[in-house]
Amino acid sequence: MADHALEPGAARMSGAGVVWRLALVAALSCLVVGSASALGLEEGGSANIVGQVWHWFVDPTHWQGVDGLPHRIGQHIGYVAVSTVIAAALALPVGIGLGHYGRGGLIAINIANIGRAIPSFGLIILMFLLVGFGVIPVLVALVALAIPPMVTNSYVGMQSVDPAVRQSAAALGLTRWQRLWQVELPIALPLIMAGVRTSAVQVMSTATLAAYVGLGGLGRYLIDGLAQQQLAQVVGGAIVVAVLAVLTEASLAGLQKLVQSPGLVR
Amino acid sequence: MLIRWDWIGRHADDILAQLIQHVELTGLALLFGFAIAFPLALAAIRWPRLYGPSLAVTGILFTVPSLALFILLIPFTGLSMATSLIGLTIYTLLILFRNIVEGLRGVPFDVREAARALGYSRTRQLLTVELPIALPVIMAGLRIAAITTIGLVTVTALIGQGGLGRLFISGFTLHFTTPLLVGFVLSIALAVAVDLSLAGLLWLITPWNRGRRA
Numbered sequence: 077m078a079d080h081a082l083e084p085g086a087a088r089m090s091g092a093g094v095v096w097r098l099a100l101v102a103a104l105s106c107l108v109v110g111s112a113s114a115l116g117l118e119e120g121g122s123a124n125i126v127g128q129v130w131h132w133f134v135d136p137t138h139w140q141g142v143d144g145l146p147h148r149i150g151q152h153i154g155y156v157a158v159s160t161v162i163a164a165a166l167a168l169p170v171g172i173g174l175g176h177y178g179r180g181g182l183i184a185i186n187i188a189n190i191g192r193a194i195p196s197f198g199l200i201i202l203m204f205l206l207v208g209f210g211v212i213p214v215l216v217a218l219v220a221l222a223i224p225p226m227v228t229n230s231y232v233g234m235q236s237v238d239p240a241v242r243q244s245a246a247a248l249g250l251t252r253w254q255r256l257w258q259v260e261l262p263i264a265l266p267l268i269m270a271g272v273r274t275s276a277v278q279v280m281s282t283a284t285l286a287a288y289v290g291l292g293g294l295g296r297y298l299i300d301g302l303a304q305q306q307l308a309q310v311v312g313g314a315i316v317v318a319v320l321a322v323l324t325e326a327s328l329a330g331l332q333k334l335v336q337s338p339g340l341v342r
Numbered sequence: 343m344l345i346r347w348d349w350i351g352r353h354a355d356d357i358l359a360q361l362i363q364h365v366e367l368t369g370l371a372l373l374f375g376f377a378i379a380f381p382l383a384l385a386a387i388r389w390p391r392l393y394g395p396s397l398a399v400t401g402i403l404f405t406v407p408s409l410a411l412f413i414l415l416i417p418f419t420g421l422s423m424a425t426s427l428i429g430l431t432i433y434t435l436l437i438l439f440r441n442i443v444e445g446l447r448g449v450p451f452d453v454r455e456a457a458r459a460l461g462y463s464r465t466r467q468l469l470t471v472e473l474p475i476a477l478p479v480i481m482a483g484l485r486i487a488a489i490t491t492i493g494l495v496t497v498t499a500l501i502g503q504g505g506l507g508r509l510f511i512s513g514f515t516l517h518f519t520t521p522l523l524v525g526f527v528l529s530i531a532l533a534v535a536v537d538l539s540l541a542g543l544l545w546l547i548t549p550w551n552r553g554r555r556a
Contacts, residue, residue: 096398097398097402100398100399100402101402101406104402104403105414125417189486189489189537192486192489192490192493192533193489193492193493193529193530193533193534193537194493194530195492195493195496195506195507195510195525195526195529195530196493197496197497197499197500197507197510198496198507198510198522198525198526198529199526201510201513201514201522202519202522202523202526204514205513205514205517205518205519205522206519277405280407281407281408281409284407284408284409284410285408285409285497285500288500288514289514295409298409298410298413299500302413302500302501307416307417310413310416311413311414311416311417313410313413314409314410314411314413314414315410315414317406317407317409317410318406318407318410318411318414321405321406321407321410322402322405322406325405
């Protein structure tokens, strides 16, 4: 989903704190739920939607077992973490290598666009129809979707290193390996991390859709709730997914600041 | 057999109808997105304090997983085309807003000064000097927003809309790859076609940039 690739605004946006972002999400959710009830949109003429969603959240049965929130949240984070890590292990060396040697630029820059054109919902169903039900086909689809932004961003990050800096490093007698690890990577890191964030947020969104082909995770509440027409469960689940996605993005932004070389902070 | 061509032949009408809905949803979302993002961008340039908060809000909305966002709109607009359209529009905002601002800010200072010195009014300066210079960056944003929206439209099949996404659903429920692949390929083809047309449109309307690669 997300696209922080290549746009200069990305770095600035990470300036907003986690707490502030969460407050915004909370405010938006309240606005949604609150004004829905103010408009008198009621389901089945019973209690209003705020009450229903509230009851869904406080019902202890929604907090235990395989279908409980802790388990579903853990599953969801698990899918996202595993596919993002696998994709990073495949994509980053390629993007960094291409950027370091300055080769394959056309493909490296356009692969994110190609990835964006693939409808993730269709890819998930395609994998399901071709391979059958299971975690593996879904993970393959998630990894495939997470690779393009990371390749593009790591390539652009490496390419953005000032040639004068490269030359000074070479003049100081640093080996290629030292230049890569000690000079180029630290400078490219913010853009590389922006790619990882983009991918993780996109995977988080697509993992929600994977519930459609029977996978667990938070998408279950949305897909099952839609099928059973349980508005409280659908809206409750959607709020949890939204908060988790914003938290993930914010914590990756925090991680980016942590790993950033102190010499580069302006 | 992954593809049964006779099925495609028999369902050509239906496929065409979904394709048309897909184009409609994409076009309207981009139109509404632009109509919101453009004034917002102008305001953010005029009052720089607005920039951070606008970017944060559109950024957070952009982070919310698509299905969750569509669902959070259901209490207001139900399982309707409006729900799908509002959600799709929201996703275009970050990309369009950011690119319009960056594009207009990229106009060289001396060019703006020159326009001022020639006695151009604010509006005339914006429309005849700054916008044309910013067009490549704005168009880059429009292209990304268009490709993203085309993919997202398919998700709205889960809330009863969806254009080509409906073919995904039929493929899934019938356990039949033909409709799925038709929808999949057409969706990618549509994205590529729109991307190329927008690039061509930019080439047409910015004759002064021809021969220079951005």
